Amino acid sequence: MNKAKAFIFYLVNVLIGVFSYYLFLFLWVAFSWGEPMNLLSLEAILTLTISSLVFLGFNYLLLRKINKPSYWGKALATSSATIITIILVIAYPF
Numbered sequence: 001m002n003k004a005k006a007f008i009f010y011l012v013n014v015l016i017g018v019f020s021y022y023l024f025l026f027l028w029v030a031f032s033w034g035e036p037m038n039l040l041s042l043e044a045i046l047t048l049t050i051s052s053l054v055f056l057g058f059n060y061l062l063l064r065k066i067n068k069p070s071y072w073g074k075a076l077a078t079s080s081a082t083i084i085t086i087i088l089v090i091a092y093p094f
Contacts, residue, residue, distance in 0.1 A: 001066065012058055013075045017082025020051035055079060 001009065027043035059075045 001071070005062070009062055009071070009075070010078055012062075013055075013078040014082045016051065016055050016058065017079040018086065019054065020047060020079070021083050021086045023047050023050060 024043060024047040027046055028041075031043045032041065055075070059072065063071050063075075
């Protein structure tokens with residue numbers, strides 16, 4: 001993978017992580033009206049479904065000609081690390 005494609009790969013996976021987090025917050029506010037967060041709720045299932053489809057679709061289009069499973073792991077790690085970082089920054093502000 002050349003440098004430009006790798007940059008786009010990491011950038012879009014970070015954006016997918018940010019999108020996933022804020023999509024969950026939006027759906028939580030839209031459906032729960034401030035009730036406590038529940039991981040088995042409608043908004044959590046919708047967020048997981050939409051984010052997974054976006055993640056799989058983008059990475060499939062970018063990685064379809066590259067047969068290295070390590071790139072899928074890097075993509076998953078990048079998106080997950082983005083979500084975890086956002087949660088930690090919001091939960092434990094400096």
